[in-house]
Every structure is written in structure tokens, then in C-alpha cells.
Amino acid sequence: MGINLSNFLTSQSKNRKMGEFQDLDHLDGISISTVSANLYNTNRDDLVMFYFREGANFASVYTQSKIISENIKWNLNQKTKKIFSLLVNTRNANSFTGDQGYQSLQILAEEISNELTKKQKEDEEYPEKIKTKNIIFGCTGTIGEKFPVEKIKSKIPELIKNIRYTQNKYIWMKAALGIMTTDTQPKMAMEHCTIGTTQIKIYGIAKGSGMIYPNMATTLGYIFTDADISNDVLNKLLKKNVESTFNAISCDGDTSTNDMITIFSTGKAKNKTIVNISDKKLKYFNEALKNVMLNLAKRVVSDGEGASKFITIKIFKSKTEQEAKQIAFSIANSSLVKTAIAGEDPNWGRIIMALGKSGAEINLKKMSIKFGDIYIIKNGKLSNQYNEKETAQYMKNINIEMNINVASGNKNFTAYTMDFTKKYVEINSDYRS
Amino acid sequence: MGINLSNFLTSQSKNRKMGEFQDLDHLDGISISTVSANLYNTNRDDLVMFYFREGANFASVYTQSKIISENIKWNLNQKTKKIFSLLVNTRNANSFTGDQGYQSLQILAEEISNELTKKQKEDEEYPEKIKTKNIIFGCTGTIGEKFPVEKIKSKIPELIKNIRYTQNKYIWMKAALGIMTTDTQPKMAMEHCTIGTTQIKIYGIAKGSGMIYPNMATTLGYIFTDADISNDVLNKLLKKNVESTFNAISCDGDTSTNDMITIFSTGKAKNKTIVNISDKKLKYFNEALKNVMLNLAKRVVSDGEGASKFITIKIFKSKTEQEAKQIAFSIANSSLVKTAIAGEDPNWGRIIMALGKSGAEINLKKMSIKFGDIYIIKNGKLSNQYNEKETAQYMKNINIEMNINVASGNKNFTAYTMDFTKKYVEINSDYRS
Numbered sequence: 001m002g003i004n005l006s007n008f009l010t011s012q013s014k015n016r017k018m019g020e021f022q023d024l025d026h027l028d029g030i031s032i033s034t035v036s037a038n039l040y041n042t043n044r045d046d047l048v049m050f051y052f053r054e055g056a057n058f059a060s061v062y063t064q065s066k067i068i069s070e071n072i073k074w075n076l077n078q079k080t081k082k083i084f085s086l087l088v089n090t091r092n093a094n095s096f097t098g099d100q101g102y103q104s105l106q107i108l109a110e111e112i113s114n115e116l117t118k119k120q121k122e123d124e125e126y127p128e129k130i131k132t133k134n135i136i137f138g139c140t141g142t143i144g145e146k147f148p149v150e151k152i153k154s155k156i157p158e159l160i161k162n163i164r165y166t167q168n169k170y171i172w173m174k175a176a177l178g179i180m181t182t183d184t185q186p187k188m189a190m191e192h193c194t195i196g197t198t199q200i201k202i203y204g205i206a207k208g209s210g211m212i213y214p215n216m217a218t219t220l221g222y223i224f225t226d227a228d229i230s231n232d233v234l235n236k237l238l239k240k241n242v243e244s245t246f247n248a249i250s251c252d253g254d255t256s257t258n259d260m261i262t263i264f265s266t267g268k269a270k271n272k273t274i275v276n277i278s279d280k281k282l283k284y285f286n287e288a289l290k291n292v293m294l295n296l297a298k299r300v301v302s303d304g305e306g307a308s309k310f311i312t313i314k315i316f317k318s319k320t321e322q323e324a325k326q327i328a329f330s331i332a333n334s335s336l337v338k339t340a341i342a343g344e345d346p347n348w349g350r351i352i353m354a355l356g357k358s359g360a361e362i363n364l365k366k367m368s369i370k371f372g373d374i375y376i377i378k379n380g381k382l383s384n385q386y387n388e389k390e391t392a393q394y395m396k397n398i399n400i401e402m403n404i405n406v407a408s409g410n411k412n413f414t415a416y417t418m419d420f421t422k423k424y425v426e427i428n429s430d431y432r433s
Numbered sequence: 434m435g436i437n438l439s440n441f442l443t444s445q446s447k448n449r450k451m452g453e454f455q456d457l458d459h460l461d462g463i464s465i466s467t468v469s470a471n472l473y474n475t476n477r478d479d480l481v482m483f484y485f486r487e488g489a490n491f492a493s494v495y496t497q498s499k500i501i502s503e504n505i506k507w508n509l510n511q512k513t514k515k516i517f518s519l520l521v522n523t524r525n526a527n528s529f530t531g532d533q534g535y536q537s538l539q540i541l542a543e544e545i546s547n548e549l550t551k552k553q554k555e556d557e558e559y560p561e562k563i564k565t566k567n568i569i570f571g572c573t574g575t576i577g578e579k580f581p582v583e584k585i586k587s588k589i590p591e592l593i594k595n596i597r598y599t600q601n602k603y604i605w606m607k608a609a610l611g612i613m614t615t616d617t618q619p620k621m622a623m624e625h626c627t628i629g630t631t632q633i634k635i636y637g638i639a640k641g642s643g644m645i646y647p648n649m650a651t652t653l654g655y656i657f658t659d660a661d662i663s664n665d666v667l668n669k670l671l672k673k674n675v676e677s678t679f680n681a682i683s684c685d686g687d688t689s690t691n692d693m694i695t696i697f698s699t700g701k702a703k704n705k706t707i708v709n710i711s712d713k714k715l716k717y718f719n720e721a722l723k724n725v726m727l728n729l730a731k732r733v734v735s736d737g738e739g740a741s742k743f744i745t746i747k748i749f750k751s752k753t754e755q756e757a758k759q760i761a762f763s764i765a766n767s768s769l770v771k772t773a774i775a776g777e778d779p780n781w782g783r784i785i786m787a788l789g790k791s792g793a794e795i796n797l798k799k800m801s802i803k804f805g806d807i808y809i810i811k812n813g814k815l816s817n818q819y820n821e822k823e824t825a826q827y828m829k830n831i832n833i834e835m836n837i838n839v840a841s842g843n844k845n846f847t848a849y850t851m852d853f854t855k856k857y858v859e860i861n862s863d864y865r866s
Contacts (some may be wrong), residue, residue, distance in 0.1 A: 067789030067797065096785050098814060143782030144815060204497030257789050334852075335768070336861055343862030349576030352529055356690050364500065381531060382577060420768075421862070422855040428769055429776030430855070 024172035024190050024203045028226045029054060029266025032171045033162035034178040037155045039091035039141075039148060045178035047152060048088045048221070049159045051116065055082030055134065055230075056251040056264040059235035061242050063259035070094045070101035070147070071137035072260065076397075078133040083233060083264060084236075085112055085130075086222065088179045093218065093256040101352035104149035107374040109135040115160045138208065138260055140181055140218040160245060176205040179220055181208050185303050187360045189295035191288035196281045198271035200227045204292045208300035215359050221246060221261040221296050227285060228267035229274045238263050245293035249416045261288075301416045306423030309341050309400050310322075313415045316405040323360035324413035327406065330358035331415075333352060338420030341400055346391040348376045351402070366407035370402070389401045457623050457636045461659045462487060462699025465604045466595035467611040470588045472524035472574075472581060478611035480585060481521045482548065482592045483655070488515030490661075492668035494675050496692035503527045503534035503580070504570035505693065507542075511566040514664060516697060518545055518563075518654065520592075521571035522585055526651065528579040528690040531693055537582035540819065542568040544586050548593045571693055573640065573651040607795035609638040612653055614787045616640050618736050622728035624721035629714045631704035631832040633660045637725045641733035654694040654729050655678060660718060661700035662707045669710040670722060671696050678726035681758075682734045682849045683765045696722075734849045739856030742774050742833050746848045749838040756793035757846035760839065763791035766846075771853030774833055779824035781809045784835065799840035804833070 005116035030052055034045040062072050071094050087108065094101045109132035116130045139147075164171075177184030187206040194200060229237070238261065246261055267273070274282060300308050313331050318324035329339055331354040340347040351369055355362055369376045372394050375383040394400075442452055463485055467478040496507050504527050520541065527534045542565035551561045572580075597604075609619030620639040627633060641652035662670075671694065700706070707715060735743050746764050751757035764770055764865075765786040773780040784802055788795055802809045805827050808816040 063789075064792075065786070065789035066795060067785055093782075096782070096815075143785055152624030165575050257786060300449060335857075339858050339861035342858065345862070349526075349529070351578055352500055353498070353690060356496075357501060359497075362499060382529075420858060422858045424768075425775065425853060425855045425858055428772035429778070 003145075015406045023169040024167075025169055026167045027201050027203050027224055027266070028268035029056065030224055030264070031163045031165055032167055032175045033159050033164075034171075034174045035155050035159050035162065037089070037148070039089065039151060045174060045424045047155055047159060048175045048178040049163075050086040050088075050175075050224075050264070051160075051163055052082075052084055052264060052266055053120070053165070054126070054266070054268075055084050056266050057081070057231045057234055057236045058083045058262060058264045059231055060136075060260060061238055061260040063256055065257050067096070067257050069139055069258045071105060071139040072258065073102060074105045075136045076258070078136060080131075080133040083136055084116060084128075084132060084134040086138060086262065086264070087112060088160050088220065088222075089141075090179060090181050091141040092139065092145055092147055093141045093143050094137075094139040094147045097147050101147045102229050104147045105137055106132065107149055108137070108153055108156070111156045116157055119160055119163070132405055136262070137181070138220050138379050140179070140220055140221070140258055140319075143257065158336075169338065172203070172205065176207075179205065179207045181207065181218070183303050185299070187296055187299035187303070189292045189299070193284040193288035195227055195269075195271040195274065195285050197225075198269050200225060200269050200271065200285060202285070202288050202292045204296050206296040206300055208303070218256040218258040218260075219246060219261070219300060221293070223261070223263040223289070223292060225263070225265045226267070226269040227274070228269065228271050229265045229285075232327050233274050233277050233279075233282070234263050234265060237282070238284060241286070241293050244414070245290065245297045248328075248414060249297045252328060261293075288373065298416055299347075301418050304418035305427045306421040306425075308421055309398055309419040309420035311341060311417045311419065312399070312401045313417065314401065314403050315381055315413050315415075316403065317409055318406050318411045318413070319361045319409035321411040321413055323358075323409075324417070326413050326417035327355060327358045327360045327362075328413050329406070330354045331402070331404075332417035335420055338417070341395070342419040342421045344392065344395040346371060346376070346395050351404070355404070355406070360406070361388045361408040363407035367406045370403040371395070372397075372403075441538035449475055456602040457600075457621055458602055459600045460634050460657055460699070461701035462489065463600065463657055463697070464596045464598055464609045465600055466592050466597075467607045468588050468592050468595065470522070470581070470584045472504075472522065472584060478607060478845055479609050480588055480592060482596075482659075483519040483608075484593075484596055485515075485517055485697060485699055486553070486598070487699065487701075488517050488561070489699050490514070490664045491516045491695060491697045492664060492671045493569075493693060493695040493822045494671055496689055498690050498692075500529070500690050502572055502691045503530055504538060504572040505691065506535060507538045507804050508569045508693070511569060513564075513566045514516060515567060516569055517549060517561075517567040519571060519695065519697070521653065521655075522543060523612060523614050524574040525572065525578055526574045526576050526691050527570075527572040527580045530580050530655070534580045537580045538570055539565065540582055541570070541586060541589070544589050548589055552593055552596070552803045571612070571653050571655070571691075573612070573653055573691055574713035576690065579637070591658035601772040605636070605638065605728055609640075612638065612640045614651070616642065616736050618732070620729055620736070621862055622725045622732070624724050625826045626717040626721035628660055628702075628704040628707065628718050631660075631702050633658060633702050633704065633718060633721075635660075635718070635721050635725050637729050639729040641736070651689040651691040652679060652694070652733060653692075654726070656694070656696040656722070656725060658696070658722075659700070659702040660698050660707070661702065661704050662698045665714075666707050666710050667696050667698060668713075670715070670719060674719070674723045674726050677847070678723065681761075681847060682730045683762060694726075697831075731849055734851050738860045739854040739858075740851035741854055742831055742852040744774060744850045744852065745832070745834045746850065747834065747836050748846050749836065750842055751839050751844045751846070752794045752842035754844040754846055756791075756842075757844050759849070760788060760791040760793045760837070761846050761848035763787045764835070764837075768853055769798070771850070774828070775852040775854045777825065777828040779809070779821065779828050784837070786835070788839070794841040798842035801840075803836040804828070805830075813846045
């Protein structure tokens with residue numbers, strides 16, 4: 001499963017070939033190591049440590065669910081300006097695990113901070129005392145199972161021993177693989193840009209939408225840059241770009257207790273620190289960041305369970321951006337629309353249904369619906385040019401685009417989703433054990 | 434497909450056996466006739482006329498979609514105190530059909546009112562002049578296709594010729610069958626009650642949730658009583674009871690442009706006209722009406738496409754009824770919950786996820802979750818008594834009940850839904866032609 005994205009990922013780095021995978025290489029100030037704590041009983045890597053030897057500025061966005069996992073609570077509680085390590089585990093979401101889950105993270109944070117402080121002393125280069133508040137966690141997997149703290153703790157010395165100060169494409173691949181649950185493909189993206197005259201790298205990895213064993217599609221996204229940007233500006237950049245990227249995707253309309261997107265900046269590119277969101281030097285960085293986030297988000301959708309089609313839903317000329325988003329997701333989350341697309345059926349009546357139930361304002365006399373470039377509805381009526389055969393032919397594409405003009409304002413929104421196949425039901429109705 | 438409901442339909446008429454079908458018989462003041470206009474090219478009945486020879490008081494609730502079908506627009510435009518006829522057609526939803534669709538109804542209303550006026554003169558009993566405003570329509574089927582006005586119009590004389598003044602169970606069955614699209618079972622329900630000392634009948638038929646050819650699950654529900662109740666009181670009774678019945682069901686979270694529930698009262702039971710909603714004599718009628726509506730609504734869910742389980746989701750002790758409803762539907766509409774139930778998997782982590790994403794207030798330290806009588810979560814923690822094997826055994830039932838106490842207030846709501854099977858995807862991704 002998983003759709004080949006190479007034809008429709010975008011990059012602003014003009015001369016770089018976009019393939020299924022992008023090769024991430026060295027990014028100064030970050031070290032990655034992976035290990036198996038045998039959480040799946042298969043010896044696959046299930047722990048990934050990101051280590052920032054001089055610390056990193058950072059910003060996060062978390063799930064909007066009212067029930068949040070223990071690691072999200074931990075992350076929210078740490079008041080610090082620098083992160084020294086992010087530890088991600090799979091197989092156990094540490095959600096609905098109560099005190100045991102939270103105290104486990106305290107134990108792990110103590111172990112990690114002690115071991116990293118020891119390492120820094122040994123290396124004699126970075127004699128910083130690392131504290132538990134400098135450590136954050138990403139967890140994904142099953143909800144409600146006891147958190148396997150001992151198994152994880154016992155592997156921390158090995159994780160730290162494996163740390164190397166130069167990264168290559170293999171270690172990034174291992175990291176992207178190590179955070180997967182039942183994803184079928186690792187998800188990586190990168191961009192180069194400049195801040196002023198300084199060359200900057202932005203790398204990202206993500207996971208999401210495999211749900212056979214874990215209980216839901218946790219999305220984890222981690223973005224790394226060598227730019228020097230303050231926490232406040234990182235936070236504003238992340239919030240701004242998450243709306244049109246990770247918050248613009250939907251596989252099945254369900255929301256995890258563990259969703260987490262974090263950006264880290266190591267500052268090693270040595271640009272003059274950016275402390276103001278209106279700084280004009282951010283222009284290219286902002287665009288490149290959006291591309292990295294959008295590419296990662298698209299990779300999550302394209303690996304959606306059972307997906308056979310990648311669907312882009314563009315809403316134009318809505319009254320407010322909120323209403324444009326409502327319409328886009330009313331379509332993206334409709335089982336009837338998604339099953340029709342799986343069946344390659346240009347069943348536009350279901351689009352009309354989804355438009356109606358969205359509750360948003362629609363100018364019925366002027367609205368239009370296009371599948372790709374083919375007009376279905378024009379000025380509120382079935383287009384004279386509409387030809388079902390031609391449209392049915394269009395539906396055979398893997399990449400389906402719906403362009404919907406609701407003619408009630410001037411705001412737009414684009415959502416990304418996948419189709420709904422028998423395979424999805426098969427995967428999600430299989431008994432866990 | 435379709436689940437046998439006989440074990441869990443409720444009736445307040447104690448000594449009446451509840452079977453798969455309830456036998457509706459004569460209800461004074463109403464005549465039914467059916468005919469095939471060959472709209473499906475299979476000669477099945479596709480037109481059903483309900484004729485109230487002395488007129489009927491009535492009240493309706495319609496779809497909340499922003500895009501409504503032409504017949505709903507027609508019905509909303511008729512300012513009248515009495516309805517003489519309801520004509521229901523299948524195969525064509527008369528939605529997104531524009532002026533052609535609306536003018537077709539004008540043509541049909543003229544034909545029906547002329548023919549019925551003629552009939553009344555011939556019968557010499559009810560010399561009322563019937564007008565177009567006394568006629569309403571129910572339509573269900575495909576969206577956006579030209580409305581087949583000529584085919585329907587040509588059958589009106591035959592429909593009227595078929596009218597008999599005594600009804601029996603066969604004609605009710607024909608009516609329930611005649612309004613079906615791809616439903617697999619006709620849906621009927623009945624109750625007897627009293628208003629003061631007068632014996633009253635309440636009969637109802639409904640259709641919903643077959644969607645192979647039509648584009649969505651239009652719900653149509655028609656309720657008939659011989660009680661004498663004013664339009665204003667009928668309206669209040671219908672609005673009040675629709676919340677916990679037809680508005681408490683969900684098959685796949687999609688909303689039709691054609692949904693319509695109407696109640697008609699012929700007054701032939703000759704109770705003293707009820708003109709006040711607070712009239713204490715309404716107590717039994719109100720309960721019986723709710724039972725009829727709930728039974729019809731449950732029959733719609735149980736005939737949901739591909740359904741193999743009937744799921745009742747009871748939310749207790751929520752802050753507001755609105756929040757209780759939000760939680761219930763967050764669970765009822767979750768693809769992950771519905772596929773887990775299809776797989777007979779007691780995957781309670783997905784319930785936690787759906788609770789969290791509902792956005793409603795939940796007391797995490799006191800909440801509880803029961804599947805049937807089996808405690809899963811008690812006081813916010815996995816119950817000591819939880820036994821996965823026993824729970825997995827429970828999931829093999831056709832009728833699954835979830836009892837969820839969110840411990841944040843004192844309001845309750847119950848929703849009804851079905852599971853999500855491969856069959857659903859198969860039905861809805863089949864190309865229409």
C-alpha cells in the first residue's frame with residue numbers, strides 16, 4: 001500500500017529532483033541514534049533519540065483532543081528555553097496510563113539527563129549540566145497499556161553510546177523507520193533556503209496513519225533546522241504553517257491523543273539570530289518550512305490505511321477561511337465521497353450532499369465544481385460540457401483534484417485526503433491479537 | 434443484509450408481540466394507493482399516494498442541509514392548514530434540478546388537486562375544492578437528474594382510481610415497499626394509546642440508508658394518527674420527539690438534501706381537539722409517538738448498508754444535553770470505532786480517542802465505560818474486573834450497548850448506529866451504471 005508521491009510533491013529548490021525519498025544528510029548540532037528495546041518482540045528499532053549537543057531552540061503544537069497522553073502532559077509541563085534531547089518510542093502510546101505513565105517519563109528523563117551530562121563531561125567540549133526539563137518525549141502505539149519503562153530505561157546507555165556527531169542519509173532513514181508503527185513507508189522531507197546570505201537546511205521526518213496495532217493514527221512530525229531562530233519566532237512560524245499542512249490533512253476524521261509536531265533549531269548555521277516574526281529575512285525560510293511540512297503531511301495521507309488515491313480538495317471564494325475549511329473537511333471526511341472515489345465513480349451528487357451538510361454559505365446560482373480541469377457544475381447548473389465518460393476516465397488517476405468555487409467571498413482552503421477502500425475496513429476490523 | 438430487530442424494539446402496548454413487522458390496518462381518514470411509473474425500469478411500485486379525504490392536520494421537520502431538494506422547497510412554500518395528499522416518488526431526488534424540478538411539482542400538484550376534486554364530487558360525500566397548496570411531496574433517489582414529470586403525471590389518474598376507503602396490512606406493506614430505494618426491508622411501526630377515554634392509533638412508515646443508486650441515505654418518515662390534534666401541537670410534539678429518535682441515529686454521518694419527517698392527524702378518532710401542548714391528556718400519546726418514531730429510526734439504522742451490528746451508545750452525566758450528544762456522535766461516527774465493532778474487537782482505546790476528540794467536558798478521574806454490563810473503565814482507570822476474553826465474547830452479540838458515564842453533569846443522550854463493514858465500502862464504491 002502507499003501511493004507514489006513523486007509526481008505531485010512540490011519543492012522550491014528548483015534543481016533538485018523530487019523522488020519517493022529525499023536524502024537527508026548532515027545537519028549541524030543534531031545527533032540521532034536508534035535501538036531496539038524489543039517492544040514489538042521483533043527486534044525492530046523502536047526507540048529513536050535526537051540529541052542536540054549545544055541545546056536547541058524549539059516550539060511544538062499538540063493534539064486538540066480533550067484526552068491527552070502522559071508524554072504530551074510532560075512536554076507541556078517543562079519550562080525551559082533549550083531542549084537537549086527528544087526520545088521517541090513506538091508500540092505504547094503512554095495514553096490513559098495515569099501516574100505510572102507520567103512517573104515513567106520522570107524516571108527516563110533522569111536517566112537521559114544523567115547519562116548525557118556524563119557524556120558531555122567525557123567529550124570535554126560541552127560541559128553543560130543537562131536537566132530533566134531539557135528532555136521531551138514522543139510516544140505512539142496502543143492506548144491504555146502499562147508503559148514499558150524498564151525495557152526502555154535499560155536501552156538508554158546503548159542509545160547514548162551510539163551517538164555520532166556526523167549524520168548521514170542512513171541514520172535519518174533509520175530514525176524515520178524507527179518512529180513508525182504500522183506505516184508502510186518512512187516519511188522524510190527537506191528544503192534548502194537562505195536567511196540573509198546564510199545557507200540554511202530544514203529537515204523533517206514524520207509518521208502517521210498506520211493503525212493496525214496502535215489504536216489510532218497518531219501523527220508525529222519533527223522538523224530540524226540549523227538556523228538560529230528564537231523560540232517565540234519558531235512558535236509563530238509553526239502555528240502559522242501547521243494550518244495549511246498537518247491541519248489540512250484527514251485520513252478518517254479521527255484525532256489521536258498523542259499528536260505532536262515539534263521544530264528544533266540548532267543555530268549552528270550562524271545566521272544573525274532571528275527574534276522577530278516580521279523579519280523580512282524569514283521570507284524564504286517560511287516558504288521552505290511550509291514545503292517541508294506540506295510534503296510530510298502529504299506523505300502521511302498517501303500512506304493512509306488502504307489508500308489507493310490521493311485526493312486534493314481546493315475550496316475557492318468562501319466567505320471566511322473557517323467556512324472554506326469546514327466545506328473542505330465535510331467533503332474530505334465523507335465516507336460516501338471517499339468510497340465513490342475508491343470506486344472511480346464521478347458521483348458528484350455526493351459532493352453536493354457534503355457541501356450542503358457543511359453548513360457553510362454557498363451561492364447556489366454561481367457555484368462551480370471541477371474534477372481536475374473538467375467542469376461538472378458551472379453557475380450552479382450541470383455544465384453543458386459535462387461528459388460522464390470523460391470524467392470517469394479522469395477518476396482512474398491516482399491523484400484526484402477537486403476544485404470547488406462556492407462564490408460567496410474571497411477565502412480559500414485546500415485539504416488533502418485519501419479514498420476509502422475495503423482494505424481500510426479490513427485493516428481496522430482485524431482483531432488486535 | 435439487515436439486522437433482526439425483534440429482540441430490542443420497545444413497545445408500550447404491553448401485550449402485543451413485537452415481531453420483525455408490525456401489522457398496520459385501517460386508520461380512519463387515510464387512503465393509500467401505489468403504482469409503478471416504471472422509474473426503475475423494473476415495474477416495481479415507485480409512486481405512493483396518501484390521500485386524506487377530509488384533510489389532515491400536519492407538521493414536518495426537514496433536512497438541515499444548506500442545499501435542499503425542490504420538493505422540500507415546495508413543501509415549505511405551501512401555506513395551508515390542511516393537507517389532502519402526500520405523493521412520494523423514488524428513483525429521483527428532485528435535488529439540484531432547478532426550475533425544471535420545481536415547476537414539475539407545480540404541474541403534478543395541479544393534476545392531483547384537479548383529479549382529487551373530481552373524485553370528491555363523484556363520491557358526493559366530501560365536496561371540498563382541493564387546491565395545489567393542499568398537496569405535498571416526498572422525493573428520494575439520485576441527485577441532479579432531470580425530474581421525470583411526464584412519467585409520474587401520466588400515472589396520477591391510476592393512483593386515484595386505486596384509492597379505497599378501507600386500509601389493510603397489505604396496502605401499508607405496499608406503501609412501505611413503494612417508498613424504498615435500496616433499503617433491503619420495509620420499515621413500519623405502530624402504537625395504540627388513549628387521549629382521555631378515546632382509543633387512538635399511531636402508524637408510521639419510513640425509509641432510509643440504502644444508497645447504491647441514490648446518492649445518499651435520504652430518510653423519509655411518515656406518521657399517521659386518527660387523533661384530533663392542532664397543527665401547532667403536532668409541530669411541537671414532532672420537534673420534541675425527533676431529537677431522541679430520528680436525530681439520534683447515524684449510519685455514516687452524511688446528511689441528505691431530502692430528509693423529511695411528517696406527521697398527519699385525521700381527527701377521525703373524535704377526541705376533543707387538542708390545542709395545547711401542555712394538555713395532560715397528551716401524556717400517553719406523546720409516549721406512543723416517541724415509540725413509533727424510535728422504532729422507525731432503529732429500523733433505518735438496522736438496515737444500514739452493510740450493517741452486521743446494531744449499536745446503542747448511551748452517554749450519562751454530561752454537562753449539557755448538547756455535549757452528551759456531541760460525545761455520542763463522536764463515537765457513533767468514528768470509522769475506527771465502527772470498524773473495531775465490525776471485527777468484534779473490544780478496542781476500548783478507540784472509545785477513549787472518540788471521547789477526547791468530541792471536545793466535551795469529561796471528568797477523567799471519575800468517568801466510566803461499560804460494554805453491556807461489563808466495566809472496562811471505572812473511576813478513570815482500567816477496571817480491576819476487566820477481562821478481555823469475557824469482553825470479546827460480549828462483542829459477538831448483534832446488539833452492542835456502550836454505557837459511558839462522563840461524570841461532569843447530569844444530562845444524558847442515547848445515539849444509535851451500526852458497524853462499518855467491507856460490505857459498506859463494496860456497496861458505496863460500486864460504480865452506479
